[in-house]
Each structure stands twice: as C-alpha cells, then as structure tokens.
C-alpha cells in the first residue's frame with residue numbers, strides 16, 4: 001500500500017482534506033462543557049437556593065452548639081482519621097447495590113420467590129451503609145460554602161431518592177415481586193450514580209474537604225515580611241511572602257508563623273481568636289496549635305503548616321517548608 005507524505009500536493013493528504021468533520025464544533029463544545037453548565041444550572045434553581053438557606057439557618061446553629069462534641073468531629077473524619085469519612089463510606093452502598101444488580105442479572109430462580117435472598121441481604125446492607133454515609137455527608141454539608149452547599153444539597157436529595165427506591169426494591173423483593181424489585185434496584189443505582197457524579201464534582205472541581213494548603217511551600221528562601229516593631233504581642237498579623245499568606249503571632253517574645261489559609265476550606269486564621277497558643281478558624285471553628293499546626297478541633301483533618309522564623313536587622317523573616325536547594329559554590333564541580 002502506498003503511504004502519503006502528508007505534505008501539500010500529496011494526493012493522500014488532499015483526499016483527507018475533503019473528508020467531512022467527525023463532529024460539529026457545537027457538539028464538541030457541549031461534550032466538554034456540559035458538567036460546568038450542569039453545576040451552573042443547579043446553582044440557578046431558586047427552590048434549591050431557598051431550601052439550602054433554610055437548612056443552613058436550622059442546622060448551622062445546631063452544629064455550632066455541638067462542635068466540641070467528639071462524635072460530630074468523628075463524623076467529619078477529623079484529626080483521628082486524617083481524611084474526611086464521607087467519601088470512604090460512600091463506596092459501600094455503591095458497591096453493595098452493584099452487587100445486587102449482578103446477582104439479579106445472574107439469578108435464574110422463580111420470579112415470585114418470597115423472602116430474603118443474597119441480593120436482598122446486599123440491598124439491606126447497602127441501605128444501612130447509606131444511612132451512615134448520609135449522616136457524614138450532612139455533617140460535612142454544614143461546613144461547606146456558597147455554591148458547593150447548593151450542589152451538595154442536590155447531591156444529598158438524589159441520594160435520598162436512591163435510598164427510597166432501594167428501600168422499595170427491598171420491600172417488593174421480600175414480598176415476592178422480583179421483577180419490580182429488580183427494576184426499582186436498577187433505578188436506585190442509576191440515581192446513586194448521578195449523585196456520585198455530583199459528589200465527584202464537589203471534590204475534584206470545587207475542592208470540598210480537600211486540604212487548601214497541600215501545595216504551600218513558598219517562600220523558598222528567608223523573606224522579610226514585617227518590621228519587628230510593627231508586631232505587637234498577643235495580636236495576630238497577616239503577611240504575604242512570595243504569594244503565600246501567613247499569620248504571625250508573638251507571645252512573650254516567641255514568634256510563631258503559620259499558614260493563614262485554613263486547611264479545611266480557606267478561612268483566614270488571622271481573623272480568628274487566639275487562646276492558649278491555639279488559633280480558631282473564624283469560618284467553621286477548626287483549631288490549630290500555633291507551635292506545630294496540630295489540629296485540636298475539626299472539621300479540619302489536616303494540620304496547618306508552620307514556618308520557621310527569625311529576626312534580622314529589625315525585620316521578621318520567614319522561610320517556607322521546603323527551602324530551596326543550596327546553590328553550588330562557584331568553581332566547585334558537581335559530582
């Protein structure tokens with residue numbers, strides 16, 4: 001077979017130019033933009049906004065009242081787990097209900113058989129797991145913000161519908177209506193998948209419950225940030241070094257520097273109160289030790305980076321957590 005050179009004037013290349021386009025530009029655009037459009041559409045739903053505001057007004061104060069409760073912190077995942085708990089738990093109902101589908105697809109038994117079978121067991125276990133997953137999701141939802149809150153609410157509503165469908169599927173299965181049970185189970189899994197997609201949007205697109213300081217490494221060298229005389233004792237100050245926002249604090253002559261962006265959802269720590277060398281985030285109340293960034297109360301599950309400090313010629317200097325490699329001295333050869 002003769003191969004074309006791909007250059008102008010080559011008959012093979014000329015023939016390719018005449019072929020129709022595989023897809024129109026608008027279809028191509030839609031294929032890559034629909035998820036963003038979907039989130040924007042959800043955000044414009046008036047009833048969702050109203051419902052979100054109402055739930056926030058009801059649940060917000062309840063959470064604040066109980067934010068010292070260890071169970072509430074554990075529902076977030078918090079400092080003991082080191083990650084949010086909700087995404088891990090959400091795998092359980094998805095996996096168990098997928099198992100129901102597989103068993104149903106391979107079951108050759110009578111369609112009117114009554115009672116629990118293996119698929120029913122999986123369905124029931126998934127329902128229990130979904131209850132626990134919903135509880136952790138609701139707890140995380142109370143500490144989310146703005147658009148994330150509305151998309152998160154829609155995600156939760158879809159999951160509630162999926163849970164209802166799965167419950168109906170289990171009921172009809174036990175009653176011996178296997179055909180209806182299978183259809184309801186399939187519908188439940190489809191709605192769960194849609195809800196899971198929105199959950200993915202919240203994490204991977206919006207960064208919900210993802211550490212906001214995961215990439216904070218600057219400044220790579222000692223950097224002046226504030227004159228020493230401008231930092232009074234026991235009073236937080238916000239400074240910036242190479243674009244990184246840092247909170248400074250001085251207590252009895254000892255300087256502390258900690259990332260100013262809260263690892264949980266980006267609250268500015270310098271605007272929160274400090275007591276016993278622990279700063280409280282003004283957004284959702286996470287607490288971090290100034291000395292080592294340790295979390296002493298969630299919802300944050302990741303410690304806050306701390307930065308080394310020093311005073312040179314009347315200036316406070318800080319350095320990032322990953323200092324730049326030393327430059328090789330002139331004239332010295334690299335190994």
Ligand code: FES
Pocket residue numbers: 143262263264265266267281282283284285286298299300
């Ligand atoms: S932003 Fe949520 S606790 Fe700080």
